[in-house]
Amino acid sequence: MTQQILEQNRELVARTKGEVLRASLNMYRSGLVAAVWGNVSARVPGTDLVVITPSGVDYETLTEDMLCVMDLNTEEVVEGSYKPSSERLLHLAVYRAREDVLGVMHTHSNYASAFSVAHKDIPPVVEDLAQVVGGSVTCSKYALPGTPDLGKNVVKALGKKGAVLLANHGVVGVGHTVDEAFRTCLIVEKGAQIHAFAKMIGNPVLLSLEDVEHLRHEYRHSYGQK
Secondary structure, three states: OHHHHHHHOHHHHHHHHHHHHHHHHHHHHOOOOOOOOOEEEEEOOOOOEEEEOEOOOOHHHOOHHHOEEEEOOOOOEEEOOOOEOOOHHHHHHHHHHOOOOOEEEEEOOHHHHHHHHOOOOEOOOOHHHHHHHOOOEOEOOOOOOOOHHHHHHHHHHHOOOOEEEEOOOEEEEEEOOHHHHHHHHHHHHHHHHHHHHHHHHOOOOOOOHHHHHHHHHHHHHOOOOO
16 A cells, blocks of 8 residues: 555655755755764655655765655655664654654754753744744753654654754754755754853843744744745
8 A cells, every 4th residue: 555655646755855855965064964963854745655864874975766765654664775764763753743744854963962962942042943943942851862762752842843952962853844844953053052152141031932922923824925
């Protein structure tokens, strides 16, 4: 049945692979990860198929043919000869918990990772962070990478927000598209850096809950060419 769905959605799968490859290269070239770390995925719209990056492959050599297609329900690779990302269980857990999410990105950016090492949330100190996340970037409880517990902890801490910190590990950003997940990770890193700098200057003044909710709503419903 899965193979039949794969063939019926061949054009969508190909388009999704292109989006994942582009987002992966953007992530790497933006300095959100180093070497072969980090991972990216996208759900094929209208299906339970997920395109995800392979494990341990240099981003400069990554091609669409190296990407893996997984079945969200069976957790099996249904297309591709490469081993999928070691964090595949994390990605699949997010898709199961959030039907609105079609893109997931996991990064190891410096300032956000520093917050994760300190087990501190990144508060909503700037408007764009409030827009893409919808509040503080919460730090999840620690779990070893690649384990089911990591996925459970991330889903719990993420809730309905746009990003979450992985304790002693890094960041996960999500979005309606994988490009949005990438933009979210960029803004989380920027927000972490600004908050760290502001702490050196004085006491950062956070946005109010009401302002955060307003900014998030406007971003979701009227920002851009909607």
